[in-house]
Amino acid sequence: MPQTTSWTSKHLLDLESLTAEQIAFVLDTADTFAEVSTRSVKKVPALRGKVVVNAFFEDSTRTRTSFALAASRLSADVIDFSEKGSSVSKGETLIDTARNIEAMGIDAIIIRHQAAGSAALLARTVKCSVINAGDGAHEHPTQGLLDLYTIRKRFGRVEGLKVAIVGDIANSRVARSDLWGLTRLGAEVILVGPPTLLPRAFERLATGPGRVRVVHDFDAVCGEVDVINMLRVQNERMKSAQFPTVREFTRWFGLTWDRFQRCKPDVFVMHPGPMNRGVEIHNEIADGPNSGILKQVEYGLAVRMAVLYLTMQAE
Amino acid sequence: MNSLLIQNGTILDPSRGLEMRADLAVVDGRIVATMPAGVKPDRVIDAGGCLVVPGLIDTHVHFREPGDEEEETIASGAAAAVAGGFTTVCCMPNTKPALDTEAAIEFVIRESERVGLANVLPVGAITKAREGRELAEIGSMQARGAVAFSDDGTGVNDPSVMRKALQYVKMFDGLIMQHCEDHLLAGGSMNGGLVSTRLGLVGIPAEAEQLMIARDVLLNRLIGCRYHVQHISTAHSVELVRRAKRDGIPITAEVAPHHVLLTDEACSSYDTNYKMNPPLRTQADVEACIEGVVDGTIELLATDHAPHLAEEKELEFQYAPFGIIGLECALGLYVKALVTPGHISWMKLIDMMSTAGARLIRSDRGTLAPGAVGDVTIIDPNLKWKVDLSEFKSKSTNCPFVGWELIGRATHTIVGGAVKWELR
Amino acid sequence: MGNTLETPMTRLVESMADQIISGLGGPTDLVLVGIRTRGDVLANRIEPLLRERGVTKLDRGTLDITLYRDDLSEIGPLPLVKPTVMDCDIGGRPLVIVDDVIFTGRSVRAALDALTDFGRPRVVRLAVLVDRGGRELPIHPDFVALRLPDLPPTQRVSVRLTETDNADQILVESR
Numbered sequence: 001m002p003q004t005t006s007w008t009s010k011h012l013l014d015l016e017s018l019t020a021e022q023i024a025f026v027l028d029t030a031d032t033f034a035e036v037s038t039r040s041v042k043k044v045p046a047l048r049g050k051v052v053v054n055a056f057f058e059d060s061t062r063t064r065t066s067f068a069l070a071a072s073r074l075s076a077d078v079i080d081f082s083e084k085g086s087s088v089s090k091g092e093t094l095i096d097t098a099r100n101i102e103a104m105g106i107d108a109i110i111i112r113h114q115a116a117g118s119a120a121l122l123a124r125t126v127k128c129s130v131i132n133a134g135d136g137a138h139e140h141p142t143q144g145l146l147d148l149y150t151i152r153k154r155f156g157r158v159e160g161l162k163v164a165i166v167g168d169i170a171n172s173r174v175a176r177s178d179l180w181g182l183t184r185l186g187a188e189v190i191l192v193g194p195p196t197l198l199p200r201a202f203e204r205l206a207t208g209p210g211r212v213r214v215v216h217d218f219d220a221v222c223g224e225v226d227v228i229n230m231l232r233v234q235n236e237r238m239k240s241a242q243f244p245t246v247r248e249f250t251r252w253f254g255l256t257w258d259r260f261q262r263c264k265p266d267v268f269v270m271h272p273g274p275m276n277r278g279v280e281i282h283n284e285i286a287d288g289p290n291s292g293i294l295k296q297v298e299y300g301l302a303v304r305m306a307v308l309y310l311t312m313q314a315e
Numbered sequence: 316m317n318s319l320l321i322q323n324g325t326i327l328d329p330s331r332g333l334e335m336r337a338d339l340a341v342v343d344g345r346i347v348a349t350m351p352a353g354v355k356p357d358r359v360i361d362a363g364g365c366l367v368v369p370g371l372i373d374t375h376v377h378f379r380e381p382g383d384e385e386e387e388t389i390a391s392g393a394a395a396a397v398a399g400g401f402t403t404v405c406c407m408p409n410t411k412p413a414l415d416t417e418a419a420i421e422f423v424i425r426e427s428e429r430v431g432l433a434n435v436l437p438v439g440a441i442t443k444a445r446e447g448r449e450l451a452e453i454g455s456m457q458a459r460g461a462v463a464f465s466d467d468g469t470g471v472n473d474p475s476v477m478r479k480a481l482q483y484v485k486m487f488d489g490l491i492m493q494h495c496e497d498h499l500l501a502g503g504s505m506n507g508g509l510v511s512t513r514l515g516l517v518g519i520p521a522e523a524e525q526l527m528i529a530r531d532v533l534l535n536r537l538i539g540c541r542y543h544v545q546h547i548s549t550a551h552s553v554e555l556v557r558r559a560k561r562d563g564i565p566i567t568a569e570v571a572p573h574h575v576l577l578t579d580e581a582c583s584s585y586d587t588n589y590k591m592n593p594p595l596r597t598q599a600d601v602e603a604c605i606e607g608v609v610d611g612t613i614e615l616l617a618t619d620h621a622p623h624l625a626e627e628k629e630l631e632f633q634y635a636p637f638g639i640i641g642l643e644c645a646l647g648l649y650v651k652a653l654v655t656p657g658h659i660s661w662m663k664l665i666d667m668m669s670t671a672g673a674r675l676i677r678s679d680r681g682t683l684a685p686g687a688v689g690d691v692t693i694i695d696p697n698l699k700w701k702v703d704l705s706e707f708k709s710k711s712t713n714c715p716f717v718g719w720e721l722i723g724r725a726t727h728t729i730v731g732g733a734v735k736w737e738l739r
Numbered sequence: 740m741g742n743t744l745e746t747p748m749t750r751l752v753e754s755m756a757d758q759i760i761s762g763l764g765g766p767t768d769l770v771l772v773g774i775r776t777r778g779d780v781l782a783n784r785i786e787p788l789l790r791e792r793g794v795t796k797l798d799r800g801t802l803d804i805t806l807y808r809d810d811l812s813e814i815g816p817l818p819l820v821k822p823t824v825m826d827c828d829i830g831g832r833p834l835v836i837v838d839d840v841i842f843t844g845r846s847v848r849a850a851l852d853a854l855t856d857f858g859r860p861r862v863v864r865l866a867v868l869v870d871r872g873g874r875e876l877p878i879h880p881d882f883v884a885l886r887l888p889d890l891p892p893t894q895r896v897s898v899r900l901t902e903t904d905n906a907d908q909i910l911v912e913s914r
Contacts, residue, residue: 032823043856
């Protein structure tokens with residue numbers, strides 16, 4: 001069996017810059033790490049003696065926990081660093097903060113930050129590995145990878161599938177990472193949302209082989225898709241007049257019970273969490289047989305183990 | 316009697332459409348037709364192979380004094396100006412506090428004289444503290460020497476305030492320079508479009524600029540105040556200015572080097588040296604700006620020299636300040652963007668970088684006619700050089716052009732007959 | 740240029756099986772664990788031979804030891820880590836680890852570490868196709884089909900097997 005690809009990057013900043021082969025390599029590696037979580041001793045020594053910092057400048061319990069667990073299953077030590085709000089407002093720049101963290105002898109920084117490009121800024125500055133756990137509205141590459149992994153597990157493939165991503169696309173880093181990953185692996189992506197939250201420019205983002213469609217009518221496409229990824233409705237965005245009310249949003253872009261009845265019977269429903277039940281997704285759908293939401297969380301661990309392992313071993 | 320003789324150069328004087336091989340003499344700070352008989356010049360410069368042109372004029376710089384002297388002062392800014400071949404610059408009033416009083420205008424003029432390098436001419440604020448609410452003391456500032464009025468950094472967003480400003484400035488036959496950006500429509504950190512969508516950055520749509528130009532043209536239709544569009548950046552903005560000119564409305568426009576050389580693709584690495592306002596636009600916008608230069612819609616080439624400290628720029632893209640410096644490389648950049656590809660001639664370039672600026676601010680400079688002030692720039696049009704931070708006289712280093720190979724550079728900058736800078 | 744050793748692979752594999760049987764005193768119960776990639780292939784070949792020789796309760800396992808290695812930074816670009824498969828209970832049973840070549844002993848050390856995460860066998864033995872000497876750890880094989888002692892470290896021994904490499908060969912070549 002020829003193994004032509006390998007992993008050489010010590011950072012994971014985005015999915016945009018990864019090839020289909022590199023993405024598949026991470027997913028294949030994640031398969032291996034999924035096995036580790038089934039053992040009675042759920043731990044391997046691959047990163048023993050290494051130190052990982054969870055640097056979260058924005059709240060995210062689940063992503064932080066998932067990364068922390070992934071790192072500890074690889075035997076790395078995990079340090080939590082959280083600071084809410086902009087570092088600028090505290091008088092210390094992100095670069096200074098990062099240099100200070102790195103000076104403590106850190107091997108990888110996992111960064112979640114409200115500013116797009118902050119992970120790239122960090123990677124330019126520090127010598128250790130940088131893993132982007134979400135930078136503003138730019139990318140959330142491990143979420144993208146775990147979405148791909150979940151879809152691949154369900155269908156055995158990604159290529160040729162039709163995947164709808166629904167909601168506030170403009171402000172979503174998950175949508176961007178999913179878009180790059182899905183199109184690289186050959187899925188067709190249908191972005192669904194109101195024009196105020198879904199600019200036409202998205203249609204020109206794909207670089208194949210899969211293509212992207214921008215659609216403002218959920219009903220027109222819900223029956224043709226294999227996967228629906230419902231994004232979280234951000235209430236604060238609703239207030240900034242990009243959409244009139246949450247109620248109106250649900251009516252046109254929510255996965256309601258009625259709309260669900262018009263989907264394919266085996267449609268696979270995903271959500272990056274945390275969910276607003278009854279807003280973007282109907283309660284029974286979230287908990288029903290079509291839902292992959294808890295699988296996403298489960299697989300996220302294996303994917304993040306793979307990412308930590310690959311980036312921290314790369315030279 | 317002080318005298319200077321520039322020999323063997325090619326004189327290029329757009330004010331008279333003159334291009335000829337001739338010597339140029341400056342006596343007691345004024346250009347003379349011929350060196351008086353029997354006078355041995357104090358200094359002779361051999362300008363063989365070089366262009367001898369009216370001192371370059373930049374109608375758009377930021378010198379940060381008072382308030383942010385660590386970024387730039389009138390002294391360091393003037394040093395950067397002469398190093399780039401500029402003999403006159405117009406500094407914007409977005410200092411701390413803003414240049415919105417007669418005293419502030421007086422300060423800039425005195426400091427410029429004390430420094431004694433380039434002529435630094437102040438532009439006064441349109442509104443008090445540049446807040447866009449109440450008109451500043453425009454008449455008094457103009458009487459003291461303000462050459463124009465602008466709230467640059469922001470546009471005057473309230474249409475009723477802008478209408479009053481046009482009416483009031485018109486009374487003094489003054490000049491309004493507008494930073495055209497409707498801030499209700501803006502609010503982002505780069506051009507709104509494909510690249511901002513990709514990068515997840517909030518965009519500043521092209522319409523934010525176009526809206527204010529269109530509004531001001533409407534407001535000014537019956538008022539007829541002299542009105543200047545600063546740092547024009549979008550294709551449709553150029554078209555709006557073109558139509559307004561055709562309709563006989565007094566309007567001029569300037570462009571900055573980065574808007575004829577770079578596109579928003581440059582922001583892809585989140586490098587904050589590509590963050591400026593107006594932002595880098597698309598290739599179509601760059602081409603439209605060049606077309607506007609070629610057909611005369613855009614009459615001036617400015618720099619929008621905007622210094623910021625490295626530590627201010629070393630931030631997340633959305634938190635970093637807007638602006639880049641440009642005085643010391645603008646000439647070479649414009650040659651690269653406009654002359655080398657054959658869009659415009661050297662004569663037109665010098666017109667747009669000197670004579671047109673003098674016309675705009677109604678200065679008697681920008682010409683080599685006998686009797687004019689002896690502001691002269693000598694340019695080696697074939698000199699290849701590399702933009703090098705360590706050579707910069709500016710206090711700041713926020714320049715995306717570092718490392719660029721350019722052709723054409725000022726070798727001598729002469730202000731009032733005195734050599735203020737020469738290339739060594 | 741390398742030397743191809745002409746000993747038929749079948750005989751060597753049979754020798755491994757014979758040594759396992761006699762070394763463990765004719766066991767009926769055994770866990771046979773191959774180290775990826777070629778140790779696992781060899782284990783696949785040994786398995787039916789052991790059954791023929793009276794091992795009635797035989798379970799197979801596969802170890803990928805990459806995550807347990809202490810020399811990852813020295814092995815170049817990261818290979819794809821493949822799953823470890825240990826579906827059986829190994830506690831209290833005799834277990835034989837199979838690998839193709841033993842050199843420094845570091846792979847076996849990693850394999851022993853990995854095994855402890857799955858249980859506590861009664862005894863663990865090591866069977867290899869080739870022992871080429873050059874140990875860096877106090878680890879020694881119990882069953883060896885072919886000994887090539889005193890090879891200088893500059894020589895590299897590679898085992899090729901039909902299942903993975905389209906031919907059965909043992910190559911000794913200069914690095």
